Amino acid sequence: MIDEVLAIDQLGFQYGEKQVLSDISLSLNSGKYYALLGPNGAGKSTLFSLICQLLRPVSGSLNLMGKNTQKHTRFALKQLGIVFQQPTLDLDLTVTQNLQYHASLQGMSGALTRQRIEEELARFGLADRAKDKVRALNGGHRRRVEIARALLHKPKLLLLDEATVGLDQNTRDAMNTHLRALCDSEGITILSSTHLIDEVKPNDELIVLLNGQVKLQQRCEEAMKSLGVETVQQLYRQMHMSGGQ
Amino acid sequence: MAYFTCFTGILIRELLRFWQQRSRLISALVRPLLWLVVFAAGFRAALGVAIIPPYETYITYEVYIVPGLAGVIMLFNGMQSSLSMVYDREMGSMKVLLTSPMPRSFLLVSKLLAGAFISTLQVYAFFAIAWLLDVQAEPIGYLVVLPALVLTALMLGALGLLLSSFIKQLENFAGVMNFVVFPMFFLSSALYPLWKMQESSEWLYQLCLFNPFTHAVELIRFAMYSQFNAQALAVTLGCTLAFIGLAIWGYDPKRGMVRRKVGG
Structure with a gap:
């Protein structure tokens, strides 16, 4: 592996x-x-x-x-699974239609698509919204659909x-x-x-x-310890003020 | 199989979107119908049409402009799809398409084919209404014209795609109407035979000949009368391939898309 x-x-x-x-x-x-x-x-x-x-x-x-x-x-x-900064769902299509579109772009078969959509919607608590248009969802639910979509092809x-x-x-x-x-x-x-x-x-x-x-790549708690700070906020502020030096 | 699945998915999405925006169909039909019913009635007397190929007898002005209006539907559709590509890019949904593992050229051509399919459906809806208004071609012509319609829709869709790769912002799109759509429309044989244009101005006539939309309209016109126009086919096919090639080039991350700042 x-x-x-x-x-x-x-x-x-x-x-x-x-x-x-x-x-x-x-x-x-x-x-x-x-x-x-x-x-x-x-x-x-x-x-x-x-x-x-x-x-x-x-x-x-x-x-x-x-x-x-x-x-x-x-x-x-x-x-890669990608969730972009801007919302990228088609508002006039349903949740399932959006996911089906993504699955087709990945070349996934129909049977696998149905199975994976069911799994991901259940995982994100969206099973009952499958047939709703995205326009009808709130911001949190839309983001969940985008993450479910990004995970569809594993x-x-x-x-x-x-x-x-x-x-x-x-x-x-x-x-x-x-x-x-x-x-x-x-x-x-x-x-x-x-x-x-x-x-x-x-x-x-x-x-x-x-x-x-890149000014730092380290486990967060280790970085805080080595810089002698107690919170991520302090760590970030310290790095930002020193320009990452 | 993966390619077929991908293409089907893109086609279904475009059809679903089109179905959601049914007003698009109405507005796509209203424009040519206004030309056919109102403009043609007013200009019938002023614009006599001589016997020119592919026609073998005198025809009414309404009959003459039907192929041109079919082309106009596809011209506006091509620009509409271009507008929606710019909008998709601004809104970010274009990224979903472009980050598919399928080859980018395949994705763009699939999108073009899906758009061409919708354009062709609209043209047949227009033909049906024209038929009801007693503006008719031979029944076999409606079948023979199908490949010409698909090729024209592909050419104009590819032109739209090419333009969308170079238009940085949605606000800039108005220029396309002024500098692309209207010149292509009026500098063509859609509304008047080219010999009439030549009578008025030689250089305008030459511009019309240079316009690929002229050749697309003639390809449709000849096909509707079960005739073949080799020059029109060569120009339309050549322009289709050139526009597709340039559009794919424009959407290469090294070129067209890179000019747009991604931010963050």
């Missing part, structure tokens, strides 16, 4: 003349929850776009499950790009608990970007991205 799910080596990207990411190196192992913390504009969404190949890196490489993502595009995309790596933004505190807490449980129960790796510091838990693997560079 491959323990390292994603390996990023000296990744760089720029929009025109503007360097957005430089010299990013990361290693993500299976079954772990990685919190990618950084302010708005730090390059989190760009990093996600590079991982899911909406953009191509200017330098460096990405390996998913041991294979280069640019050489093995289809393989790499099959391993990816190895789930990317969550600010997936809890706009949700109320209770819904965010419930969703975060649920997602961490997925790592244990399914062995799935989660890379979740956020600028909401309270979402990072001591047991999480913490990645801090500042000004397009």
Whole structure:
């Protein structure tokens, strides 16, 4: 079994003349929850776009499950489940129709699709909303549908790009608990970007991205101990003020 | 099998979306019907149509403009799909399509085919209404014209896709109407035979010949009378392939999409 799910080596990207990411190196192992913390504009969404190949890196490489993502595009995309920052559900289609569309894009057969939709809707407590139009769901339920959709094809790596933004505190807490449980129960790796510091838990693997560079990759509680701080907030503030030095 | 599943999924989604937006069908039909019923009635006397191929006898102006109006439905549909692609990209749902493990070219061509299918359905709805208004071609013509309609819908859909890859914001889309749709429509043989245009202005006539929409309309016109226009087919097919190729190029992450700032 491959323990390292994603390996990023000296990744760089720029929009025109503007360097957005430089010299990013990361290693993500299976079954772990990685919190990618950084302010708005730090390059989190760009990093996600590079991982899911909406953009191509200017330098460096990405390996998913041991294979280069640019050489093995289809393989790499099959391993990924993605929840984008913007809502991407079709509001006028039902929950099931949205999931069926995603399953077809993954090339999943009809029987498997029906089975997986049933499983994921039950897991996220959405079975009774299957025939409802997405437009009729509240923000929390829509996000749950997006996560269920991202898990439909059983990816190895789930990317969550600010997936809890706009949700109320209770819904965010419930969703975060649920997602961490997925790592244990399914062995799935989660890379979740956020600028909401309270979402990072001591047991999480913490990645801090500042000004397009990775300033820290360490287990959160270990990082707090080594910096002599008691909360993630203090840790982040300290890193932010020192520019990550 | 995975490819077939993927294509079917894209087609079903487009059909479901179209069904949800039934007003699209009505507005797609109202436009050409206004031309057919109102414009044609007013201009029938002013615009006499001589006997030109594929017609073998004098025809009414209404009969003349039916192939052009079929093309117009597909022209507006192609631009509508372009608008929805820009909207999907702005809203983020385009990313769902582009992060499928299927090859990007296959995904884009599938989307084009699905759009062409819907366009063709709309044209047949228009033909049915025109038939009821006593503007009729030979019954076999409605079958023979099918490949010409599909090819035209693909060409115009591909043009829309190409434009959407270069349009950065939804707000910029109005320019497409002014600089693409109306010039393509009026500089074609959709509303008047090209010899009439040549009588008025040689350079406008040359522009009409340069317009791929002219050739698509002629392809439809000839096919409706069970005739084959090789030049029209060559131009329409060539433009379809060129537009598809350029659209795929435009949606390459290294090129078109990269110009749009992803943010964060």
